[in-house]
Amino acid sequence: MSEAAIIPLDNVDPVLVEQLLDRAFEPERGQRTAYKVREGMDWLPGLSFAVLDAHDQLAGTIQCWPVALTDDAGKPHPMIMVGPVAVLPELQEQGYGKALMSATLACIAPGAPLPQVLIGDADYYGRFWGFSAAPTGGWSLPGPWDPARLLVRCDNPGVLPREGMLGPWRG
Numbered sequence: 486m487s488e489a490a491i492i493p494l495d496n497v498d499p500v501l502v503e504q505l506l507d508r509a510f511e512p513e514r515g516q517r518t519a520y521k522v523r524e525g526m527d528w529l530p531g532l533s534f535a536v537l538d539a540h541d542q543l544a545g546t547i548q549c550w551p552v553a554l555t556d557d558a559g560k561p562h563p564m565i566m567v568g569p570v571a572v573l574p575e576l577q578e579q580g581y582g583k584a585l586m587s588a589t590l591a592c593i594a595p596g597a598p599l600p601q602v603l604i605g606d607a608d609y610y611g612r613f614w615g616f617s618a619a620p621t622g623g624w625s626l627p628g629p630w631d632p633a634r635l636l637v638r639c640d641n642p643g644v645l646p647r648e649g650m651l652g653p654w655r656g
């Protein structure tokens with residue numbers, strides 16, 4: 486990755502973002518459980534970014550969403566859902582994904598961080614940023630999921646509910 490630039494995602498034409506996501510994921514990506522978790526939400530502009538390559542072409546994107554884990558007592562615990570993180574296939578493994586993740590995580594207020602949740606490879610998100618599936622074993626999602634890929638990152642995992650249903654943040 487040389488001379489890449491991180492810019493706010495709302496500076497990018499939404500059509501280009503959708504085209505990039507279509508190339509990084511399968512065409513049926515809208516059926517993924519992650520989409521159901523944040524259904525009806527808008528992505529968070531302050532935490533969502535694009536990365537441009539050395540030719541100022543769109544190389545990758547990251548979006549974050551307001552979600553909540555609703556515990557068995559019906560109490561919602563707000564969280565930030567991270568993803569999709571997507572890099573064009575021909576530009577993968579050059580550091581763009583790491584740059585996007587680092588940009589987002591650096592913008593999460595250190596004094597009052599919300600837990601960050603995502604569905605992805607523990608080898609990647611665990612190794613570089615400390616995401617873990619250990620606290621999510623009792624959580625439910627509104628669709629099929631692989632428990633090993635439901636990951637959370639939290640300064641104090643002790644505050645996380647052991648059980649609950651993940652869904653949109655209804656405020």
Ligand SMILES: CC(C)(COP(=O)(O)OP(=O)(O)OC[C@H]1O[C@@H](n2cnc3c(N)ncnc32)[C@H](O)[C@@H]1OP(=O)(O)O)[C@@H](O)C(=O)NCCC(=O)NCCS
Nearest residue numbers: 568569570571572577578579580581582583605606608609
């Ligand atoms: C996953 C993805 C975002 C990673 O971005 P990237 O720019 O290719 O990766 P980076 O260059 O930042 O990181 C490379 C490092 O991560 C590792 N890595 C990349 N993808 C990985 C994965 N899925 N699982 C484990 N390790 C992975 C590489 O082996 C490499 O390790 P090294 O530094 O020891 O050599 C990108 O491959 C992608 O868009 N994939 C398709 C969409 C997707 O699955 N997104 C994630 C789910 S939301």
